[in-house]
Amino acid sequence: MTAEIIDGKAFAARLRATIATDVAALKAKTGHTPGLAVVLVGENPASQVYVRNKAAQTQEVGMNSYEHKLPEDTSQETLLALVQQLNQDPTVDGILVQLPLPAHIDSSLVLLTIDPDKDVDGFHATNVGRLWTGERALVPCTPTGCLLMLKDYLGKLDGKEAVVIGRSNIVGKPMAALLLAESCTVTIAHSKTHDLAAVTRRADIVVAAVGRPEMVRGDWIKPGATVIDVGINRITLDTGKARLVGDVNYAECAEVAGAITPVPGGVGPMTIACLLLNTVTAFQMRRSI
Numbered sequence: 001m002t003a004e005i006i007d008g009k010a011f012a013a014r015l016r017a018t019i020a021t022d023v024a025a026l027k028a029k030t031g032h033t034p035g036l037a038v039v040l041v042g043e044n045p046a047s048q049v050y051v052r053n054k055a056a057q058t059q060e061v062g063m064n065s066y067e068h069k070l071p072e073d074t075s076q077e078t079l080l081a082l083v084q085q086l087n088q089d090p091t092v093d094g095i096l097v098q099l100p101l102p103a104h105i106d107s108s109l110v111l112l113t114i115d116p117d118k119d120v121d122g123f124h125a126t127n128v129g130r131l132w133t134g135e136r137a138l139v140p141c142t143p144t145g146c147l148l149m150l151k152d153y154l155g156k157l158d159g160k161e162a163v164v165i166g167r168s169n170i171v172g173k174p175m176a177a178l179l180l181a182e183s184c185t186v187t188i189a190h191s192k193t194h195d196l197a198a199v200t201r202r203a204d205i206v207v208a209a210v211g212r213p214e215m216v217r218g219d220w221i222k223p224g225a226t227v228i229d230v231g232i233n234r235i236t237l238d239t240g241k242a243r244l245v246g247d248v249n250y251a252e253c254a255e256v257a258g259a260i261t262p263v264p265g266g267v268g269p270m271t272i273a274c275l276l277l278n279t280v281t282a283f284q285m286r287r288s289i
């Protein structure tokens with residue numbers, strides 16, 4: 001079997017077009033434009049690229065983008081004061097503080113200071129609780145993107161065996177909550193799991209989010225399963241060239257799976273699209289629309 005490729009880039013472009021239409025309708029209905037504030041502390045090159053892309057795509061769908069770039073030596077007190085100011089600002093519907101933050105800042109405290117109703121990352125404990133109890137929540141962007149692709153490809157997910165590899169707060173745990181809410185039978189596997197290959201081999205859906213290059217091998221996959229690769233790992237080839245690979249050995253797994261996301265061009269593009277989606281949701285939630 002050769003797997004169907006799930007094209008996240010094309011899916012994200014379609015999603016952004018839908019969001020742009022929704023934003024235009026919300027503007028016409030309320031007279032207000034949804035706004036996303038992104039806070040970047042320091043000069044991390046990868047973070048600078050992410051923040052630039054977020055701002056460009058926010059404007060592309062017709063929303064307001066507010067960028068706050070602070071120097072590396074910004075005090076925790078100054079950052080918390082900015083977050084509190086954004087919490088109070090009626091033109092700001094979503095707040096994202098780009099991670100990682102410099103070591104002298106307590107990231108957990110900063111994330112918990114964001115108004116949960118503006119927490120478009122879905123990292124605040126209030127949103128985590130809402131997600132697990134089935135209330136309307138802001139849900140982390142990467143697992144939301146994975147779920148949208150899975151539902152688009154598979155339709156209803158109920159009763160399916162899903163294995164999530166990785167237990168991070170950003171991907172693994174919220175991914176498991178979303179799959180459970182779709183009535184999957186969910187296993188969260190991690191570094192202490194015995195015989196991971198045997199666990200993944202029974203899965204109809206495998207979501208790999210461990211941050212280990214090409215860890216998932218072809219013989220770990222049940223024939224016809226759907227494989228979602230969240231990993232983005234930069235490896236150096238023998239030739240000295242750098243290459244991006246996922247947590248899944250793509251060549252091997254594409255021989256066995258029914259469908260698979262590539263790296264790059266799979267989950268990655270969906271993450272920012274889901275951030276825009278969350279900003280629209282936050283706008284609607286705050287106005288009870």
Ligand code: GUN
Pocket residue numbers: 050096097098099100121141
């Ligand atoms: N840094 C890398 N990915 C993310 C993300 O999804 N949210 C935030 N806040 N920072 C990040």
